[in-house]
Amino acid sequence: MAVGEARQPVAFVMFGSPGSGKGTQSKFLVQWLGIPQISTGDMLRDHMRRGTQIGRDIAGLMRAGSLVSDDLVNELVRIRIAEPDCSRGVILDGYPRTPEQAEALVPLLNGVGWFEVVIHLAVDYNIVVSRMTGRRACPQCGTLYNALTRPPLREGICDVDGAVLAVRDDDREDVVRQRLDQYEARTRPLIDYFRNTGARLLEVDASRERPEAVFERIRAGVMGIVPGLPDGLPTAQGMNS
């Protein structure tokens, strides 16, 4: 069973600083709810990998850890959300990130009868820096690892497909600090925006526990907000993918 079969579709907004675990928790939610994850960071990196005009235009900003233009991400999300697989709801990972993006998103969702649940993953600054600089990603399947909390079985090698793991350019320490500065200045204030617009807001401490334990608290909190969601947990296999 998936979200919104007999009710309003829900946009789950994964909100938190870079390195707070939005990507990992989004994947758990995908397993649980069967609705797609929309990661603006992944969409933008995909443009860079494919060498599109958009990819060439944003490469400098992405490498520096700066935000790309609101108009661009608003348009990417607007088009993606209209695709058929999103009709029962979506998990927004890394969007909205500025008041201008939220002001574009919220009326868009409300206009089509969706409501949003904002999941705020709160983490300590120093924990985020060490998490992010230890982060590795599979360039082929996108599985995320972390030297500290989620190491691969063989160092530097993806458990799923054996590809050599990579450090994202923007996970280098200087860039990480720039991304965190941007978060503080432009994204964190959005919490007040969400409060004022009456969005359902779930605050979760995501600092210390293992990702599975954080997800358990998200799941319990979401079930308290959105009635009728499936009880069953993803399988252990699913939790690691």
Ligand code: AMP
């Ligand atoms: P992420 O993987 O979500 O941490 O995003 C990586 C990078 O993509 C960010 O540092 C920005 O350069 C860009 N980016 C991703 N999402 C957004 C967004 N919603 N608004 C502006 N820039 C974004």
